[in-house]
Amino acid sequence: MIVELRQTTTAQVAKKLQELRESGGVVSLGRVLSLIVETDVQDLEQAVETANSASKLHPSRIIVIAKNTEEKTWLDAEIRVGGDAGASEVVILRANNEVLQNIESLVSGLLLPDAPIVAWWPTSAPVNLGRSSIGMMAGRRITDSARQENPVRFLKELARNYRPGDGDAAWTRITLWRSQLAAVYEAHVDQEVVQAKVFGSADSPSAHLLAAWLGLKLGTRVSLDSTSNADQVSGIRGVEIELSSGRISMTRKNQTVTIDQPGQPISAGLLPPRSDLDCLVEDLRFLGEDEIYAEILLKGLAHDNEGS
């Protein structure tokens, strides 16, 4: 069910939500968190769809703040419940910059009592997450550096302004890479690591984060190689770890990763790309500070920059 409220206020929206609950029809499941989504009007539907699907695993109240460029200085709201909202309740607040001045006052009347608050910027994000008005309310702040105009510079901003609770989908995107690398490396832990290389695009924040992680954890120099067989690569193409007695090489093509390591025949595994949904679901699983991410962002990335 979709209910539209024109020229409205937060108090009216909250009242309507309550009414919808009481009039039956809308089943209220136990919601475990409030998800505040900040997005532009054009990216709105995509973001809502992803958040809705994620709510199947993490039942939540989703509050979307969609900035428009219209002249009218009032708030329009839309409530989606039941079949139109998956396992969540969605409140969409549309307004221009002027009305959105005091975002906290817009949102606080709609938050679930006593439940964790997560802020999510699916596309463009403020450079200082923790100081933004939504970020200050949230215990967890999820952004996506790959969607910013200059991803690598944005990563540096993230590092400079880091606060516990910050997160980046570019980091979440490499969980499978990291898991596979950790599993493959397991058989060679007694070898000395000479150096390592990540093949990936120079403007892919994930490639930088992966290189930084490897460098910091293996205690070695890791370079980022953005040319591979003379082709420009996008995203992450592969990883090479040079050991004292051979080389581990993992190369991804489509969803398959080919693994070549000392003492074993070449094997292949699966490394499916991760959707925004996969990433959001994973991020909502771990509320609170992501200590490894902090370590990589703050220490590893600096290391990575010196190295390359």
Next chain:
Amino acid sequence: MRNPLKDPLDRRLQKIAGPSGLILFGVTGDLARKKLLPAIYDLANRGLLPPAFSLVGFARRDWSNSDFENFVRESIRSNARTHWSESVWSQLAKGIRFVSGNHDNPLAFAELRRVVQDLDSERGTAGNHTFYLSVPPRDFPLVITHLQDSGLANANSGQFRRVVIEKPFGSDLDSAKTLNAVVERVFPPDSVFRIDHYLGKETVQNILALRFANQLFEPIWNSKFIDHVQITMAEDIGISGRAGYYDGIGAARDVIQNHLLQLLALTAMERPESFEPTQLRESKENVLAQTKPPTNLGLHTSRGQYAGGWQGGEKVLGYLEEEGISPASNTETYAALRLDIDNSRWRGTPFYLRTGKRLGRRVTEIAVVFKRPEHALFGRQAVSQLGENALVIRVQPNEGVTIRFGSKVPGPAMQVRDVTMDFAYGHAFTEDSPEAYERLILDVLLGEPPLFPRQREVELSWEILDPVVEAWSKQKVIEQYTPGSWGPDSANQMMSIDGRSWRRP
């Protein structure tokens, strides 16, 4: 040496097993088709299978590799929970092989050995193999002997061989011991994985979190506050074509011995020192060892068979009329019993277990029923509509937790009535959360045993159940119950003599 890439603080990192292969016996069976093969694909789709993963099917059919590939593909397409991806499939399919043969044919096992060796050199399965015996227990000795004779069961140093077996783990204490002797003659105890798919379910694992991560429940989790516990696993269907397996086994051996006693153990055990497999299992074993069958079996057990008739708008056959069942069969399709746990926590708090087919609805739950308050602050009138407080852990469907407590009815008079507080962890949990078999297969490949019962638990469970089943086997008549009801009359009697009643799940 420690792997620096596996930081214990790194909660995101998924565990991926080292290179290994899975050899599946009984691959054409229902379980393989509906659960195992789809679970393997779902793991592949989530990127959690080891790189060189290979799957060898072994069955009687005269199939080629590509026939088998088609069979696997069809099973996956109709039963996998994750979306279909051609590239995931083609990668998985490269490691699929088939060996045709009977379980008593040494030549087929020699062929299997050759296929497995080829996989080691071609695909890099590194000599690590898991044998999944999805076959009737009577075939275990044959298969396991041939695995040994063909040399397939032998691992060089640094390699592993594991074996996975499904319930039933015997049909009484003696046969369980015999079966185990056969398996452990060839495979060491820590290489034997006994699958109880219930233990792979999120809700079952959540029992531990609910009890031990909260301050709310554990302090009252004892006989001072808890009146009794009811554990129910009900199905609304009949035996649906499983006559050959079911007849002679019956509800108690099929369900109570494994699933319900495991649920009892998790509900009643003391807090383990840690979540280390040994300590978790020790806790479960301790409480199972203290669990006693009723002293008066006639009074505190109940069994029955479903009769024919109308159930929910459908005309259904009675158990004795089902195809393949002897009209004189003495096998129960409903079983209930009272158990008592002889320790300081639970003395005086009975556990009632029941299971059956063709009952009112499909439901599995643990209901912890609390005592009534001792004082008489509220008059008899005020609380006449108030039942006991209860905490219900719903295992399936609609996984979650319900708490029932009393609340004042709005109005001038003081009337207290039962209300419920409900938590459902997302109604789509079953859709998107890993199916129990995915979790279990992954744990087998990783060699992580906490979710698998070991032989001691199996034997303790039989020790509890054996006297009951033995007494039942001497009864000439077996009570019939209406399909779609909650079991035979004697089930209600065994509760009412204790002054209690079954809850309607």
